[in-house]
Amino acid sequence: MALIFRKARAGDLATIVGLLADDDLGRQREDASRDLTAYQRAFEQIEADRNQFLCVAEEDGQVVGTLQLSFIPGLSRGGAKRGMIEAVRVAGDQRSKGVGRAMFDWAIATCRAEGCTLVQLTTDKTRPDAHRFYDALGFEASHVGYKLHLVQG
Amino acid sequence: MALIFRKARAGDLATIVGLLADDDLGRQREDASRDLTAYQRAFEQIEADRNQFLCVAEEDGQVVGTLQLSFIPGLSRGGAKRGMIEAVRVAGDQRSKGVGRAMFDWAIATCRAEGCTLVQLTTDKTRPDAHRFYDALGFEASHVGYKLHLVQG
Numbered sequence: 001m002a003l004i005f006r007k008a009r010a011g012d013l014a015t016i017v018g019l020l021a022d023d024d025l026g027r028q029r030e031d032a033s034r035d036l037t038a039y040q041r042a043f044e045q046i047e048a049d050r051n052q053f054l055c056v057a058e059e060d061g062q063v064v065g066t067l068q069l070s071f072i073p074g075l076s077r078g079g080a081k082r083g084m085i086e087a088v089r090v091a092g093d094q095r096s097k098g099v100g101r102a103m104f105d106w107a108i109a110t111c112r113a114e115g116c117t118l119v120q121l122t123t124d125k126t127r128p129d130a131h132r133f134y135d136a137l138g139f140e141a142s143h144v145g146y147k148l149h150l151v152q153g
Numbered sequence: 154m155a156l157i158f159r160k161a162r163a164g165d166l167a168t169i170v171g172l173l174a175d176d177d178l179g180r181q182r183e184d185a186s187r188d189l190t191a192y193q194r195a196f197e198q199i200e201a202d203r204n205q206f207l208c209v210a211e212e213d214g215q216v217v218g219t220l221q222l223s224f225i226p227g228l229s230r231g232g233a234k235r236g237m238i239e240a241v242r243v244a245g246d247q248r249s250k251g252v253g254r255a256m257f258d259w260a261i262a263t264c265r266a267e268g269c270t271l272v273q274l275t276t277d278k279t280r281p282d283a284h285r286f287y288d289a290l291g292f293e294a295s296h297v298g299y300k301l302h303l304v305q306g
Contacts, residue, residue, distance in 0.1 A: 013228075020229050029230045042232030049204055049226060072223050073202060075166075076173050076240040077182045079195030084237075087229040112303050119303060122275060122296035134299045143275035143298025146287045150265050150272060 001059065001098060005106045008054040008066070013043055015063045016056065019089040025124055026089070053110065057090075057103050064094040065103050071114050083111030085121040104137055154212065154251060158259045161207040161219070166196055168216045169209065172242040178277055179242070206263065210256050217247040218256050224267050236264030238274040257290055 008016060017039050021030035031038070046052045051072065057065035070084040085107055090099045111119050122145030123130045131141065161169060170192050174183035184191070199205045204225070210218035223237040238260055243252045264272050275298030276283045284294065 016228060026229070031231050038232035039228050040232075042226050042228050042234070045226030045234070046228070049202075051202055051204065052226065054228070068227055068229075070223075070225050072237075072239075073195050073198030073205065074221055074239055075169060075192050075195050075199070075207070076179070076221075078184050079191035079193075081195070081198070084225075086225075086227055108301065108303070112305070115305065117303050117305055119301040120275070120299065122273070122298050124296055131297060137301070139299035139301045141278075141297050142300055143277055144284060144294050145275050145296025145298040146273065146292035147295055148261065148272040148290070148292045150261070150270050152265070152268065152270055 001102070003064070003099065003102050003106075004058045005055055005103070006058065008043075008056045010040075010043065012056055012063060013039055016054075016066045019063070019066050019091060020087060022092050023089060025126070055103075055107070057099060057106075059094075059099075063091070065090040065099050067103055067107060069107055069110060071111070071116065077118065080117045081115050083107070083114065083116040083119045085119065088121075100133065101137075108137075154255070156217070156252065156255050156259075157211045158208055158256070159211065161196075161209045163193075163196065165209055165216060166192055169207075169219050172216070172219050172244060173240060175245050176242060178279070208256075208260070210252060210259075212247075212252075216244070218243040218252050220256055220260060222260055222263060224264070224269065230271065233270045234268050236260070236267065236269040236272045238272065241274075253286065254290075261290075 013036055017030060020026045046054050051070060053069040055067050056063045067088040068086045072082045072084055074080060074082060108119055166189055170183060173179045199207050204223060206222040208220050209216045220241040221239045225235045225237055227233060227235060261272055
């Protein structure tokens with residue numbers, strides 16, 4: 001397996017949205033009609049923020065996975081910079097082949113190179129497979145992740 | 154209670170670090186010697202990132218609370234922008250007077266004004282009082298919060 005990790009380009013957008021939607025929870029959350037307008041706007045905001053790294057993993061020129069890294073400066077824990085990992089997906093036909101593990105090795109190394117002393121993520125309570133994966137990587141399930149949905153007027 | 158919410162200034166740094174340390178978990182995490190060098194560097198990084206808002210709550214010219222807001226653009230959930238809340242503290246002599254509630258009302262309104270459709274935070278599993286507070290605000294404890302500590306250098 002020879003994976004390449006690179007910043008997502010505008011041309012990857014439909015592929016990434018497809019990956020996000022190809023998931024038990026994602027299916028309910030993403031826009032099935034695949035009107036990309038809202039995703040396009042979000043992509044531009046990600047591009048404009050140098051503390052965001054939307055990553056795709058590529059094998060033989062094909063996108064096989066995605067995740068987003070956010071680098072978050074903060075005062076707590078002695079002024080620790082945090083790396084946050086969100087929106088992790090591996091293509092359906094590429095699962096259980098070590099792609100996720102390789103993506104996390106890359107993500108953690110990238111956080112370290114950015115000066116982070118903490119990597120954090122939240123995962124839905126209904127994803128036991130993900131929990132086993134993060135436990136095995138050495139992550140500690142020390143926190144409760146709270147979400148509040150806002151309706152925009 | 155007439156609280157003012159404003160962006161933290163460099164002159165607030167020692168006060169904010171004092172608030173972060175005045176807490177059961179914070180006491181172990183913050184630098185007891187109060188050498189502010191690392192905090193100063195982190196503060197500059199926060200200042201340089203327009204998606205970070207380090208807030209202090211002031212009453213009668215005195216800082217009584219702090220929290221950090223991070224605005225995070227992302228593709229998932231239909232291109233939802235997230236507001237993340239970290240490092241929440243209310244001064245020891247100001248607790249149980251509604252300061253925390255007012256800070257959260259401000260934080261949620263600010264996230265809404267920034268176009269966020271999701272507000273998220275993680276809180277240590279050992280903080281049952283905080284859990285009750287977030288539950289009462291309508292947050293859903295839907296996720297597990299994982300952390301991985303990195304050693305630099």
